[in-house]
Each structure stands twice: as C-alpha cells, then as structure tokens.
Amino acid sequence: MASTSYAQSSIPFKMTQEGHIIIKAKVNDIEGNFIFDTGAGLTLITKAFSERIGKLHKQDGSFTGFRATGEQLTADLYDAHSLVIGTVIDKNPVLTIFDINLGSIDGLISLMSFKEQPFTIDYINKKIIFESDKSLSIIRKSGQQIPLQVNESRGKAITVFAYFRVNDNLTLQFSIDSGAGNDVYRMNSKFISPLSIDTVKANKLVIPSEFNPEVKTIIYQTNIKSITSKASSTVQCQNVKASFIDGLIYDGIVSLNWIGKRITFDLIRREMIVL
Template sequence: MSLKIKHTLTLLILFIGFSASSQVSSVPFTLMESGHIIIKAKVDGVEGKFIFDTGAGLNLFFDKFAKRLKAQQTNNYFTAHRATGESLTVPLYHSESLAIGTLNFSNQLYTTYNIDAGDIDGLISLQPFQNTPVTIDFESKIISFNNKPEVGKSKFIDIQIADYAGKSLDIFTNVKLNDQVTIQVLLDSGAGKSSFWFNSRLMDMLKLDKNSFEVLKKKDEFDATKTRLFYTGKINTLRTENNSASIDNPKSIFVENLIYEGKTGIDWLGKKITISLPDKKIFLID
C-alpha cells in the first residue's frame, strides 16, 4: 500500500471518529406541570422514564426499576446531603451502558433509593455529560447533545463545577439579589419551575422584614425531633452576575440552615439553553 493511500485512509478514519464523537443527537422530553423534565433512557438495555436533574449529583434509580438491572455493585459508598442538610449514605453501582437517543455512555456510576414515584424510574444527573454539551429547548421540548454555540457569539453565564471525587457532580453560578448581595447558587433542574431557595441568613443582609414573609415551621423528614423555618415572600430582582439573565419579583423561600447560599431551578435562565461542562458555561440561546 502506498504512503499516499495510507495517509488518505488515516485521514478518513480520523474524520469518521471525529464525526461520531461530535454527532448531534436529540430526544423529545415531557415537561410536567411542576416543571420537571422527563426523558426516556435505557440502562443496560432496560428502558425507563427519568427526571433530568442537574442537582441530583449522580444517577439514581428507584428500587423497583433497579431490581430489573444486572447490578454491578462496587465496594464504595457515598454520603450525599439534601439541600436542607440531611445526610444519606448510599451504595454505588456501575451500569454497563446508559443509552439516551443515539448516545451511549459506558460504565456509569449510579445509586438506588426505595421510593415509589409512579411511572418515574429515577433521576439522570449531569455526570454522563462531562464531555457532552446538553441543549434544553423548553418550547420545542427537545434535548439535544453535542450542539454547542460558539463561544463569544452567544450570551452565557459562567458556572462552577463541584466534582466530589468523581462520585457526584453539581453546577453553581453567581447571582445578585436585589442588586445588593452576590451569592453562589446551585442550579437544580430537579427543583421544578419557579423554584428560588435562599439561605435565611441573607435576609438580614438584604434588610428584609421577616414579618412581611409567610413563615412555615416544618419537621425534619429524617429526624422528627428537629424543625426548621421557611420564610416565603418576594424579592425585587434576581440577576446573573453578568446580567445575561434576570427575573423580577420572584417568589422566594428563605430556608433556615440551607447548606447552600442559594438554590434555583434553571427555567428562569431562558427558553433555550446549553449546559457545557467542558466550557464551564451555560449558553443562553433564547
């Protein structure tokens, strides 16, 4: 074989490989009234319905679904914390494959939990998409992958990635409350629509009158001997740090002992957004 032919074949193989890795894939999703994004996926060939949850940390499958899988349990465990601080230590498993549309992710970490959520089989986190941009089109109800806007030609916000030793992954961004206080918030699509939680310690910084807020005392779901306060009311504005996205008068909940400075959904960022972990940005397309 001539060197020229070898060179041509090498270029062809590289091109094919590049095309496969950058292929744009799309799947429809169901948008629940609650604002939760429901997608279909196959885990080790078993199809289920899952909430696409940017705040889940790692993939979680409910026991009823997990029992249908050929679980490959590791010797590892992970202690997760809810936003209100309750801890939960869970076993870790590996799936051979996670298929979403035409994409297939191998050797994916997941955990299980015993809960009955109707026809919902679990949560799909951002962990599989560490090298794959994810575009969410809320109007067309389509999620597409590997379809990233060009940096510098679209509005965007910077995100910070919290990677817990490869076992769990969350994303955060900086926002301004009432144009006074800048805080870091967890971006949590699993929170549903119009979800704005902030640490109650911020109320004094913002000079908010607690008497003007509705106050609810709730028992801890894990320890009934403990209670926490939730203050519900409105703030004037919430803006991203670079002013690319904002919302006026959002109904907000200030939570006692929230483990974050804040936690919000992602619907307020725009009708169409791309989460790109490789770029550490969320592009605001529409």
C-alpha cells in the same frame, strides 16, 4: 465515561405540571422515565426499577453527601453496564438505588453522564440537543455566556453553580437545579437580614424530608425584587417568590426555566450559554 456525540442529535422531553423535565433512558437496556436533574449530583434509580433491571454489582464502598437542606444521606453505589440517553452512551456508570416512590418516574439522571458532552435544553421545542463542535461554535457566537463553577465530588457526583445578584445588593453563588421544577428560588436564611426580609410578614413552613420524615426544614417564603446573572444583566427575574431555608448548604438554589428558553451547558469549558 460517556461517549461524545460528534453529530448533533436530540431527544424529546415532557414537562410535568411542576416543571420537571422527563426523558426516556435505558439502564442495562431496560427503558424507564427519568427526571433530567442538573442538581441531582448522583444518578439515582428507584428500587422498583432496579428490580426490573436485575442484579447490579454493589461496590464495597459508599458515598456520603448532603442534600441542599443539610440532611446527610449515605448512598450505596452500584455499577451498571450502560446508561443510554439518545446517542449518548455512558459505559459502566455508577448509580445509587433508593427505596422511594416517585410514581411513574424511575429515577433521576444527573450531569455525570455529560462531563464531556455539551447539550442544550430547548424549552420551546421540548427537546434536549446533544451539541457537536460545529453547532456549539455557532451557539457560542450568538448566546450570552455565563461562567459555571463545577463541583465534582470524588469522581462520583457533579453540581454546577453560577453567580447572581439579588436585589442589586448581594452577589451569591447559586446551584443551577433543573430538578427543582419551575420558578424555584431558594436561599440560605442567613441572608434574611442583609436583604431586609421581614420574617413576621413572611409565610413560614415546616417541611418534613421525603427521605426521613423526622428531619424537618424551616422555610420562610416572601417576595424579592430581582435576581440577575452577574455575567449577563439580560438574564433576570423580577418580583418573584423566594424561599429562605434554615441550614441550606449553598448560598442558594435556582431552577433553570427562567434563565432562558434555550440553555446550553458545556462542562468542558465550564460555561452556560443562554439564547
């Protein structure tokens, strides 16, 4: 369980060209570079980074989940002593290890360490701010509050969702995924017909999974008129390229960057506050 930061503090982050948020964190006192990923569900480290840490206690059980594309993944679970992100200290976190090459990135930090710690992603100043009760009260008075639906799976993984209107036609529940990169709008292909998408004119892609190249996903890319938060019409994007994906297990997935320049997550109250 993560300890709550009672005084406001922050850590800097870097942005990749693709729009991934890169932060420093320590697992068992070993520092690495991680993608801050609100869509990851479960915190992950690479096998190479785990070898730097040393032996981790492997749990007897495992966790089976699904990637958003429907690809099933079963992950072994490991117990670490600590995960430290600035002033946030997650004691005895559970994580998984994958033998995957992420270049200079050592893994993904999920929302599991922030169940009781509200935080703000500040794209302007490129920092993540750990909010206090006082600072959170000020933010709540000035920002647009958007309800979140929080899915906690077996106490091991967390995913957050919100409702959006697409083309002023459909109201869909989208996963909020900072790990998707910038300007990403993905929807289940079953909405192609209700949204009157012409697949003949769309760009068709077949993408192999980075975890299992034999698993391939069919994607149609085309422009859509608008995506608007159901709770706040000021949170909107227009004329964006969206991907319609066969087998997507959610209504859709959207990246975080377009929603606002400063976005606060309060998982205790299940809300996102946009400034």
